[in-house]
Amino acid sequence: MGFDSLRRSLLAGERVVAFTRAEGGELGARLLVWPDGRSEGTLRAAELDRTALGLATADDLPATGLREIEGVEVFVETFEPLPRLFIVGAVHVAIHLVHFARRLGFRTVVVDARSAFATAERFPHADELVVEWPADYLARVPLHANTYCVFLTHDEKLDNPALQVALEAGVRYVGALGSSRTHGKRVAALLESGLGQELIDRIHAPVGLDLGGRRPEEIAMAVAAELVAVRNGRQAAGKR
């Protein structure tokens, strides 16, 4: 059934579309198609395979669900790579945020220039742990509409240049920890460095939904809840 190939692709973060015959004697026959046109398996009818290949390599990937292809009922399943969450600042809140975010289906990357904080002992559960200047790191990795960034360092030298990279790249979500006073200073600094007001307005601050908590795990949960709301298109829900 192509399970091993599917598994490899998902773990590698590749997109793949699976076509499975959902009726008749060939129930379960499967064709996997990658957007670059590679394929594996067959629906056991040449014209079915051809049409499926066309669907899976079109600009808009097909939605998951049953559909009739060449008169045959086929279950189409589009597997998207996991959204990536970059957590800038290997602080206490980040340890809890990695836990929640992974559970919720985010691939977590923790970035901090301070090697005393960004240690494998503190973050054995992170998908990736990077000791590097955050702005340099974010500038060299792909950032797109499936990317979420949370800034937790409490240090404007680390946060602000990286914030600027994330905002200019048009990521899906940017959240930054800090009181409204801290955020006011941050906004002033970003304006000073030439960033436009409309980009600055995209920063979620104070970060997270208002759950009223102050402990690190409570703040992490508030941030995780906001990530879920944004992923589900409920950006404004619960904002103070």
Added chain:
Amino acid sequence: MLDILSDVDRWRADGQRVAVATVIRTVGSSPRPLGSKMAVSDDGGIAGSVSGGCIEGAVVEEARSVLEDGRPKRLSYGISDELAWSVGLTCGGEVEVLVERIDG
């Protein structure tokens, strides 16, 4: 899919056969979206889910024969189904799942 992978990997490394059930059709209120998966091992291990808990038991039963003979099955559950009493689809919707054995 990713939610069942670590269990599936472990079972297969132990030499167990594994069946996977996938939600392929839903009507009305159904607790799990299309593509949701549940894996079942020879030993009766279960990972993931295909409903809010109402049809899992029935699907696990069906999965046993799929594990044995390797032939995929398409199953329907809903309030109009005569199984409804024993299966108890409390949400009142309909769910169809495809159950297949992992053969590489």
